[in-house]
Amino acid sequence: MQEVIKKLLQKNDTKIVFCVLDGVGGLPQNGKTELETANTPNMDALAQSGACGQHLPVAYGITPGSGAAHLGLFGYDPLEYEIGRGVLEALGLGLHLTPNDLAIRGNFATVKYEGDTPIVTDRRAGRIPTEENIRIVSKITEQIKEIDGVKVNMTSGMEHRSAIIFTFPEPIVEGGDAIYDTDPQAEGKSPIRPTGDNPQAQKVADVVAKFIDKVSEIIRDEEAANYLLMRGFAVHPNLASYSEAYGLNAACIATYPMYRGVAKLVGMEVLEVEDYSIKAEIDTLKRDFDKHDFFYFHVKKTDSYGEDGNFDAKVGVIEEFDSFVPDILELEPDVIVVTGDHSTPASMKAHSWHPVPILINAKNVRAVGAQGFGEADCLKGELGTFRAVDLMTLVLAHADRLQKYGA
Amino acid sequence: MQEVIKKLLQKNDTKIVFCVLDGVGGLPQNGKTELETANTPNMDALAQSGACGQHLPVAYGITPGSGAAHLGLFGYDPLEYEIGRGVLEALGLGLHLTPNDLAIRGNFATVKYEGDTPIVTDRRAGRIPTEENIRIVSKITEQIKEIDGVKVNMTSGMEHRSAIIFTFPEPIVEGGDAIYDTDPQAEGKSPIRPTGDNPQAQKVADVVAKFIDKVSEIIRDEEAANYLLMRGFAVHPNLASYSEAYGLNAACIATYPMYRGVAKLVGMEVLEVEDYSIKAEIDTLKRDFDKHDFFYFHVKKTDSYGEDGNFDAKVGVIEEFDSFVPDILELEPDVIVVTGDHSTPASMKAHSWHPVPILINAKNVRAVGAQGFGEADCLKGELGTFRAVDLMTLVLAHADRLQKYGA
Numbered sequence: 001m002q003e004v005i006k007k008l009l010q011k012n013d014t015k016i017v018f019c020v021l022d023g024v025g026g027l028p029q030n031g032k033t034e035l036e037t038a039n040t041p042n043m044d045a046l047a048q049s050g051a052c053g054q055h056l057p058v059a060y061g062i063t064p065g066s067g068a069a070h071l072g073l074f075g076y077d078p079l080e081y082e083i084g085r086g087v088l089e090a091l092g093l094g095l096h097l098t099p100n101d102l103a104i105r106g107n108f109a110t111v112k113y114e115g116d117t118p119i120v121t122d123r124r125a126g127r128i129p130t131e132e133n134i135r136i137v138s139k140i141t142e143q144i145k146e147i148d149g150v151k152v153n154m155t156s157g158m159e160h161r162s163a164i165i166f167t168f169p170e171p172i173v174e175g176g177d178a179i180y181d182t183d184p185q186a187e188g189k190s191p192i193r194p195t196g197d198n199p200q201a202q203k204v205a206d207v208v209a210k211f212i213d214k215v216s217e218i219i220r221d222e223e224a225a226n227y228l229l230m231r232g233f234a235v236h237p238n239l240a241s242y243s244e245a246y247g248l249n250a251a252c253i254a255t256y257p258m259y260r261g262v263a264k265l266v267g268m269e270v271l272e273v274e275d276y277s278i279k280a281e282i283d284t285l286k287r288d289f290d291k292h293d294f295f296y297f298h299v300k301k302t303d304s305y306g307e308d309g310n311f312d313a314k315v316g317v318i319e320e321f322d323s324f325v326p327d328i329l330e331l332e333p334d335v336i337v338v339t340g341d342h343s344t345p346a347s348m349k350a351h352s353w354h355p356v357p358i359l360i361n362a363k364n365v366r367a368v369g370a371q372g373f374g375e376a377d378c379l380k381g382e383l384g385t386f387r388a389v390d391l392m393t394l395v396l397a398h399a400d401r402l403q404k405y406g407a
Numbered sequence: 408m409q410e411v412i413k414k415l416l417q418k419n420d421t422k423i424v425f426c427v428l429d430g431v432g433g434l435p436q437n438g439k440t441e442l443e444t445a446n447t448p449n450m451d452a453l454a455q456s457g458a459c460g461q462h463l464p465v466a467y468g469i470t471p472g473s474g475a476a477h478l479g480l481f482g483y484d485p486l487e488y489e490i491g492r493g494v495l496e497a498l499g500l501g502l503h504l505t506p507n508d509l510a511i512r513g514n515f516a517t518v519k520y521e522g523d524t525p526i527v528t529d530r531r532a533g534r535i536p537t538e539e540n541i542r543i544v545s546k547i548t549e550q551i552k553e554i555d556g557v558k559v560n561m562t563s564g565m566e567h568r569s570a571i572i573f574t575f576p577e578p579i580v581e582g583g584d585a586i587y588d589t590d591p592q593a594e595g596k597s598p599i600r601p602t603g604d605n606p607q608a609q610k611v612a613d614v615v616a617k618f619i620d621k622v623s624e625i626i627r628d629e630e631a632a633n634y635l636l637m638r639g640f641a642v643h644p645n646l647a648s649y650s651e652a653y654g655l656n657a658a659c660i661a662t663y664p665m666y667r668g669v670a671k672l673v674g675m676e677v678l679e680v681e682d683y684s685i686k687a688e689i690d691t692l693k694r695d696f697d698k699h700d701f702f703y704f705h706v707k708k709t710d711s712y713g714e715d716g717n718f719d720a721k722v723g724v725i726e727e728f729d730s731f732v733p734d735i736l737e738l739e740p741d742v743i744v745v746t747g748d749h750s751t752p753a754s755m756k757a758h759s760w761h762p763v764p765i766l767i768n769a770k771n772v773r774a775v776g777a778q779g780f781g782e783a784d785c786l787k788g789e790l791g792t793f794r795a796v797d798l799m800t801l802v803l804a805h806a807d808r809l810q811k812y813g814a
Contacts, residue, residue, distance in 0.1 A: 027771060058812055059408065060793055061800030062415075068813025078813055079411065085814040232814065348771060351811055353804045355789070375789070376775040385791030 001393055002075065002245050005402065009247045014334035014399040016248075016294045017285070020073060021321060022066075022259075023303030025343025025356040025375065029311055034302075034346060035357060036374035037311075038318040042325035043338055043359065044372035050336075050361035051398075052370035053383025055391060057342045063353045066303075069341035070262045074296075075246070075392030076239055083262065084234020090163040091261020093155050097236050099171035102204060105232045106154065106162040107183065108133065108225035111191070118216070118227055120187050125225040127159045136225050137162055140218055147210050160225065166207060172235045179205050179233040182212065191229055208233075241267025242294065246396060251288060253281045254298035263296055276300075278317075282324045289331050297328075306344030314346055335362040335398045338373065339391075355385060362398035408800055409482065409652050411812065416654045421741035421806040423655075423701045424692070427480060428728060429473075429666075430710030430751025432763040432782065436718055441709075441753060442764060443781035444718075445725035449732035450745055450766070451779035457743075457768035458805075459777035460790025462798060464749045470760045473710075476748035477669045481703075482653070482799030483646055490669065491641020497570040498668025500562050504643050506578035509611060512639045513561065513569040514590065515540065515632035518598070525623070525634055527594050532632040534566045543632050544569055547625055554617050567632065573614060579642045586612050586640040589619065598636055615640075648674025649701065653803060658695060660688045661705035670703055685724075689731045696738050704735075710758075713751030721753055742769040742806045745780065746798075762792060769805035 026033035057064040058078050067083035083091075086103035097103060108125040111118035128136075137156045144152050151167040178201040182192045194205040194212065208230065215228045242250040244267070252263030255276045264270055271288055274280040278299060285295055299321050305314040328336060339358035342351050357378035359370070369380035379385075383394070396402050433440035464471040465485050474495045475485040490498075493510035504510060515532040518525035535543075544563045551559050558574040585608040589599045601612040601619065615637065622635045649657040651674070659670030662683045671677055678695055681687040685706060692702060706728050712721035735743060746765035749758050764785035766777070776787035786792075790801070803809050 027773060028775075033773070054789075054791070059411075059800065060790075060797035061802075061804035061809065062411070062812045063804065063809065065811050065813040071813075082813060088814045345771070352771065353801075353809075354771075354773065355791075375773055379776060379787075379789055379791075385793075 001390070002240060004405065005393060005396065006245065008402045008405060009396075010401055010403050011247055012400055014293065014401065015289070015331075016335040016395060016399050017297060017328055017331075017333040017337070018295060018395065019297045019299070019321075019328075019336070019338045021299045021302045021318065021338065021340050023306045023342055023344025023351065024318065024340030025345070025352070025354050026306065026314070027345035027347050027352075027354070029347060033375050034306070034311055034314045035318055036376065038315045038322065040318060040322040040373055042322045046325065046336065046338065046361045047359045047370045047373035047377060047381075049365075049367050050359045051365040051367065051383050052357070052359050052373075052378040052381025054355035054375070054378050054385050055339065055358050055388040056355050056385065057388045059387065061353050063351050064342050065351070066258060066341065067262060069388070070259065072388035073339070073341055073391060074242075074266050075389055076266070077389045081237055081239060083237055083265065085232025086163070086234035087236065088258060088261075089157070089161070089232065090155075090165055091265070092258040093157055093163050094257040094261070095153070095155060095163060095165060096264065097165070098167075099236045099238055100168050101236055102166040102168065102172055103234050104164045104166075104208075104230045106164050107229045107231065108136065108160040108162070109227045109229045110224050111227040117190055119190055120184060120227070120229075122224070123183065123187060123229065124160045128224050130156065130158050132225065133157070133159065133162065136219060136222060140215055143218055144211065144214055147207050147214075150207050152211060164230065166211075172204065179208065181231040181233075183229040183231050191227065194230070237265060239266050243267055246294075246392065247401065248294040249292050250294040250296065251292040252296045252298070253284050254296070254300070255281065256298070256300050259298045259300070268296060278320055278324055282327050285328065286331065302340070303344045306346050307349055309346050309349040311346035335360065335395060337391075337395060356388075358383065358391070360394060360398055364398065408797070409647060412800060412803065412809065413652065415809045415812060416803075417808055417810050418654055419807055421700065421808065422696070422738075423742040423802060423806050424704060424735055424738075424740040424744070425702060425802065426704045426706070426728075426735075426743070426745045428706045428709045428725065428745070428747050430713045430749055430758065431725065431747030432750025432752070432759070432761050433713065433721070434752035434754050434759075434761070436754060440782050441713070441718060441721045442725055443783065445722045445729065447725060447729040447780055449729050453732065453743065453745065453768045454766045454777045454780035454784060454788075456772075456774050457766045458772040458774065458790050459764070459766045459780075459785040459788025461762035461782070461785050461792050462746065462765050462795040463762050463792065464795045466794065468760050470758050471749050472758070473665060473748065474669060476795070477666065479795035480746070480748055480798060481649075481673050482796055483673070484796045488644055488646060490644055490672065492639025493570070493641035494643065495665065496564065496568070496639065497562075497572055498672070499665040500564055500570050501664040501668070502560075502562060502570060502572060503671065504572070505574075506643045506645055507575050508643055509573040509575065509579055510641050511571045511573075511615075511637045513571050514636045514638065515543065515567040515569070516634045516636045517631050518634040524597055526597055527591060527634070527636075529631070530590065530594060530636065531567045535631050537563065537565050539632065540564070540567065540569065543626055543629060547622055550625055551618065551621055554614050554621075557614050559618060571637070573618075579611065586615065588638040588640070590636040590638050598634065601637070644672060646673050650674055653701075653799065654808065655701040656699050657701040657703065658699040659703045659705070660691050661703070661707070662688065663705075663707050666705045666707070675703060685727055685731055689734050692735065693738065709747070710751045713753050714756055716753050716756040718753035742767065742802060744798075744802060763795075765790065765798070767801060767805055771805065
């Protein structure tokens with residue numbers, strides 16, 4: 001669809017606020033979902049006077065990861081584009097990526113040596129404390145800056161996890177993500193030597209192999225974390241930016257690194273937010289409202305409490321967000337969207353495949369069906385059930401930013 | 408989607424009962440369809456506490472044949488995969504097929520000879536009695552067992568119809584179904600010589616031509632059935648099995664050969680059923696419930712009465728099935744699906760393009776919208792309107808057999 005949209009774009013000065021309550025979709029307890037249980041007079045009013053429906057993040061029955069779900073919302077078909085695990089890990093640690101970068105997730109592990117052959121005895125190195133991780137990573141980064149002209153950047157994550165970025169002199173056009181994980185997935189086995197499934201990938205894999213050998217030497221005498229397993233080799237997905245794809249000068253208001261990273265991948269400017277609160281995000285929106293025409297506004301805690309199985313706390317975050325809706329409306333955006341990236345029912349303590357309620361409030365809507373903002377109400381709304389990847393087209397239409405298709 | 412699903416599969420011990428009431432969708436008489444007229448307290452309860460919607464067997468406005476409709480339900484896009492007429496005819500006669508087989512529908516015809524040239528005078532040989540057909544087919548099979556190393560198997564159908572299977576020494580990878588029908592489609596014309604539209608198909612066509620010549624000799628003196636026209640050259644569609652595609656150990660409970668045959672094409676184990684009754688099918692389900700994790704349960708008569716235009720009898724079959732629902736529930740399946748393969752409105756006496764009501768009852772559903780099981784109710788359900796080919800993904804999701812997509 002992006003090819004079609006590109007030809008139809010017309011500029012204007014409309015402003016769009018695109019609110020994503022992470023994992024907002026739910027399942028009922030006592031007959032009502034989290035969103036239906038929450039007291040949300042402001043969103044209910046927006047739903048009643050807006051266009052409602054439900055979206056499928058990826059496809060019927062498919063439960064999305066956060067990266068895939070956000071790609072869909074942003075209009076990049078997650079069945080076509082992919083954000084690899086390594087890239088997501090790096091973004092989650094706040095690292096920036098370019099098309100020259102290969103990103104990998106590193107896991108410290110424990111091995112014993114049989115002769116020269118390492119045998120994995122603990123794939124997570126006993127989940128070493130994060131401080132230990134930081135100490136060991138700095139030991140490594142002091143000694144390895146570059147391999148064969150490829151810059152190496154390693155950053156500690158939590159416990160045994162880390163992100164490694166190899167920066168090549170040129171963009172990695174092909175093969176960078178066609179390298180097999182070195183993690184043998186079971187204890188008692190040898191780590192797998194890095195290999196690529198095509199000649200281009202093999203060249204990259206050779207650099208990785210040298211890195212692993214050097215790291216093994218450096219940390220050989222560590223008690224627990226004496227080896228590094230590498231997973232999720234991934235290159236920058238090289239997505240068209242929001243400006244190229246939609247003609248939008250877009251900004252991201254999110255507090256968690258991963259979401260800020262995904263927004264950066266599609267060329268949004270990531271705005272500073274004072275702290276992790278919704279209040280601080282609203283302050284940012286007010287502060288920079290004049291500077292952009294599209295605002296991706298992300299609320300994380302709905303998902304976190306869903307994953308915790310905490311129905312009431314999820315309800316609480318939804319109510320908290322609702323209390324700030326008047327502040328958003330005061331800015332008089334032309335289009336306001338409220339939805340989630342996927343469902344995270346508290347009863348499942350996990351992401352799920354269930355459709356996600358959505359409301360679009362703007363000038364030209366029919367405003368039929370939904371009496372409030374909730375799963376059952378949105379099901380009756382005029383937008384019906386549609387794939388998330390179609391949402392951005394609808395948003396642009398409601399912002400009067402698309403010309404007629406065909407003569 | 409099957410490629411995506413394959414990567415996400417996770418095994419568990421959930422059990423799925425997938426009930427297909429053939430042609431169940433209908434059109435209203437006195438304001439209610441067959442399904443809505445039927446008194447179905449058990450399915451109504453399942454719908455009310457389950458997820459409902461309606462599926463499009465192939466696409467909007469497309470009326471499917473039985474083979475295509477079942478492919479869709481089983482998750483093989485009927486717009487991509489095809490079960491050829493010859494294969495369907497063979498399956499309908501209870502024949503088994505392998506990838507080495509070329510299946511063809513044979514029609515006995517009457518010809519007169521002008522010199523050596525046969526001219527078709529009756530394309531159906533006056534619809535000879537089936538007993539005549541059987542006598543003539545055995546005359547042929549006694550004399551033709553093999554042609555050029557290709558085994559020949561011919562089986563009588565009803566009236567002038569038969570199925571012919573050529574078994575080649577190797578799988579027919581290409582071209583087997585690229586042979587043109589020999590039926591000239593009009594009386595007064597000569598049968599068309601078998602030709603293929605590529606060199607591989609031409610080789611196969613040469614074998615067919617020899618077969619036709621031999622048959623012509625053998626039955627030349629028959630009064631009515633003195634020639635054999637051949638249609639629907641088709642090879643085994645070589646579909647991924649349920650085990651490969653979905654990790655399911657699937658079984659088929661159906662009484663009619665064609666449905667048993669289609670189930671076999673996707674690698675289901677076809678279970679013995681005592682007689683043609685729904686009761687006998689339920690007995691089979693109970694008997695073998697421990698041995699499989701997916702049960703395709705087919706009820707034929709809904710469609711038969713629809714084709715007859717017998718509204719009340721179709722209602723009766725639906726009510727009969729409903730009376731056995733408690734027996735199914737007693738087995739405590741994790742997921743129960745009730746739907747049809749297509750609509751067969753009694754008022755149309757034929758298959759139709761209308762969407763088909765569906766209910767999925769399982770643990771993680773929203774259970775909103777539908778108050779009972781019928782076309783109008785399902786339209787309000789949380790699943791919305793979707794293509795049948797997406798159903799298996801939903802079923803696997805509800806059986807907790809799919810991991811998260813993307814990082």
